[in-house]
Amino acid sequence: xxxxxxxxxxxxxxxxxxxxxxxxxxxxxxxxxxxxxxxxxxxxxxxxxxxxxxxxxxxxxxxxxxxxxxxxxxxxxxxxxxxxxxxxxxxxxxxxxxxxxxxxxxxxxxxxxxxxxxxxxxxxxxxxxxxxxxxxxxxxxxxxxxxxxxxxxxxxxxxxxxxxxxxxxxxxxxxxxxxxxxxxxxxxxxxxxxxxxxxxxxxxxxxxxxxxxxxxxxxxxxxxxxxxxxx
Amino acid sequence: xxxxxxxxxxxxxxxxxxxxxxxxxxxxxxxxxxxxxxxxxxxxxxxxxxxxxxxxxxxxxxxxxxxxxxxxxxxxxxxxxxxxxxxxxxxxxxxxxxxxxxxxxxxxxxxxxxxxxxxxxxxxxxxxxxxxxxxxxxxxxxxxxxxxxxxxxxxxxxxxxxxxxxxxxxxxxxxxxxxxxxxxxxxxxxxxxxxxxxxxxxxxxxxxxxxxxxxxxxxxxxxxxxxxxxxxxxxxxxxxxxxxxxxxxxxxxxxxxxxxxxxxxxxxxxxxxxxx
Numbered sequence: 001x002x003x004x005x006x007x008x009x010x011x012x013x014x015x016x017x018x019x020x021x022x023x024x025x026x027x028x029x030x031x032x033x034x035x036x037x038x039x040x041x042x043x044x045x046x047x048x049x050x051x052x053x054x055x056x057x058x059x060x061x062x063x064x065x066x067x068x069x070x071x072x073x074x075x076x077x078x079x080x081x082x083x084x085x086x087x088x089x090x091x092x093x094x095x096x097x098x099x100x101x102x103x104x105x106x107x108x109x110x111x112x113x114x115x116x117x118x119x120x121x122x123x124x125x126x127x128x129x130x131x132x133x134x135x136x137x138x139x140x141x142x143x144x145x146x147x148x149x150x151x152x153x154x155x156x157x158x159x160x161x162x163x164x165x166x167x168x169x170x171x172x173x174x175x176x177x178x179x180x181x182x183x184x185x186x187x188x189x190x191x192x193x194x195x196x197x198x199x200x201x202x203x204x205x206x207x208x209x210x211x212x213x214x215x216x217x218x219x220x221x222x223x224x225x226x227x228x229x230x231x
Numbered sequence: 232x233x234x235x236x237x238x239x240x241x242x243x244x245x246x247x248x249x250x251x252x253x254x255x256x257x258x259x260x261x262x263x264x265x266x267x268x269x270x271x272x273x274x275x276x277x278x279x280x281x282x283x284x285x286x287x288x289x290x291x292x293x294x295x296x297x298x299x300x301x302x303x304x305x306x307x308x309x310x311x312x313x314x315x316x317x318x319x320x321x322x323x324x325x326x327x328x329x330x331x332x333x334x335x336x337x338x339x340x341x342x343x344x345x346x347x348x349x350x351x352x353x354x355x356x357x358x359x360x361x362x363x364x365x366x367x368x369x370x371x372x373x374x375x376x377x378x379x380x381x382x383x384x385x386x387x388x389x390x391x392x393x394x395x396x397x398x399x400x401x402x403x404x405x406x407x408x409x410x411x412x413x414x415x416x417x418x419x420x421x422x423x424x425x426x427x428x429x430x431x432x433x434x435x436x437x438x439x440x441x442x443x444x445x446x447x448x449x450x451x452x453x454x455x456x457x458x459x460x461x462x463x464x465x466x467x468x469x470x471x472x473x474x475x476x477x478x479x480x481x482x483x484x485x486x487x488x489x490x491x492x493x494x495x496x497x498x499x500x501x502x503x504x505x506x507x
Contacts, residue, residue, distance in 0.1 A: 007243060007252075008243075011243045011244050011245070012242050012243050012244070013244060015242065016242075041243070041244070041245045041246045041248070041251060042246055044246070044248050044249075044250035044251055044253065044255070045246040045247070045248035045250070045251070047248075047250055047255075047264070048248040048249040048250050049248070051249075051264050051266050052266070053269070054266065054267055054268050054269035055268065055269070056268040056269070056271075056416070056417045056418075056419065056476070056477065057268075057417070057476075058413070058416075058417030058418075059417070089391070089392070089393075090366075092392055111390070111393035112389050112390075112391070112393060113388065113389065113390060113393070114369055114389065115369040115413070115414060115417040115418070116369075116388035116389055116390070116410060116413040116414065116417070117413070117417075118413060118470075118471055118474065119416065119471075119474040119475065119476060120261065120474065121473075121474050122258065122261045122262050122265065123260075123261035123262055123263070123264035123265050124264045124265060124266060124268070125255055125261060125264050129255070133393060136334065136392070136393045136394070136395070137392070137393075139332065139334070139396060140332045140333075140334035140335065140392050140393075140394075142332075151243075159254055159257065161241070161252075183257060183258050183259065184254050184256055184257040184258070185256050186256075187256075188256060189256065190395075194395055194396055196398075197395070197396040197397060197398050198396050199332060199396060200332070
């Protein structure tokens with residue numbers, strides 16, 4: 001299970017996406033991949049306007065879904081010649097067939113909660129977004145790995161884009177992360193919350209999708225980036 | 232390039248917005264997004280009708296309640312949700328035995344609640360109530376509720392395969408109480424009433440322990456602290472209500488006393504009120 005970051009990768013356009021698409025294609029003979037997409041800057045815009053207009057979290061969730069769907073469609077067209085389908089939640093019963101026939105599928109990362117998205121504890125932004133949607137697919141299908149592609153090498157003690165003293169954390173458990181109580185984290189907090197209860201998806205990897213070869217190594221089971229384990 | 236779109240030195244194409252370049256996981260950014268929300272359907276009431284507690288009882292428990300709902304529809308716009316009841320429990324037990332994950336169980340359970348929604352829909356059809364398929368329910372709800380005095384849906388939230396893994400066991404935590412709550416919260420409805428076959432909340436299961444004490448009113452914080460062994464609704468409601476912005480309370484009432492329904496819709500205290 002792979003999740004491609006929205007703001008971190010797809011919003012960069014060709015420079016980030018083309019090499020990544022090439023690397024996905026190169027790995028198709030070796031690995032079956034379920035590929036989810038993030039939302040990114042357009043979702044941030046929609047959330048900003050929506051919050052100003054008084055939209056409840058459930059409506060913001062619908063808006064976020066639309067943006068991650070646009071991103072999924074773009075990746076889908078770039079992979080069209082491989083015959084890889086884009087599937088919506090209603091088509092998930094066909095997922096095993098597509099994986100068996102075409103070895104990969106694309107879907108939008110947002111979980112299909114729409115108006116039923118639970119409120120966050122603080123603020124208005126839907127707490128379960130594309131990291132969570134992708135994670136839950138990895139959990140329910142018992143995927144071999146859950147790999148998040150972002151534009152940083154992994155988890156840091158602070159946002160490395162804003163704090164040059166941020167320290168890289170190569171490996172950590174959810175419990176240790178809770179103790180660190182970081183102001184900012186690299187994956188949605190609800191993923192960490194759910195990992196504690198997970199039956200099959202007990203570890204996730206966050207890697208830098210801008211560095212060629214990282215995805216290939218991560219798919220092969222090498223430790224790239226940050227590994228977060230349930231325990 | 233559109234002036235609103237910036238090719239930034241960080242290599243990402245941004246759209247100008249308050250949240251541009253921000254990590255949505257930064258607590259300070261999250262806190263800055265706190266703002267009042269609009270209520271979409273403040274004139275509607277959400278009523279969750281228990282699957283096991285009411286519908287599975289058949290004619291004896293359902294007919295009188297349907298009559299009370301029919302009467303309430305003369306003055307109120309009602310959004311009715313229902314659960315899967317005994318059939319969901321059965322499919323859960325088979326599914327757990329087969330080793331299926333919670334997401335699959337959640338997907339399976341939707342069919343049972345839908346069946347119950349259609350049975351109630353059939354009985355309420357003479358009053359103009361329509362059962363709406365879940366695929367179109369959320370988006371078309373404002374239209375349906377203008378066109379009909381009431382609508383009925385399977386109370387389950389559309390989590391299905393994306394159900395959260397539960398803390399204990401395999402049973403999906405977000406069932407039809409949670410789905411009805413989340414709908415009422417998002418649409419800013421007037422009241423949320425959970426119709427069960429007990430008078431409300433007790434400190435123990437009143438069906439197993441006749442000495443169980445009735446709790447007529449409680450705040451969510453107290454309820455969490457008391458950590459009761461059994462609740463007459465999905466336990467996840469404790470978390471959901473604690474984070475609610477529009478729904479400030481819910482009431483559990485006894486559907487075997489259908490005369491309580493209309494007072495509950497008027498905001499009268501006729502069962503257990505759980506406050507945020």
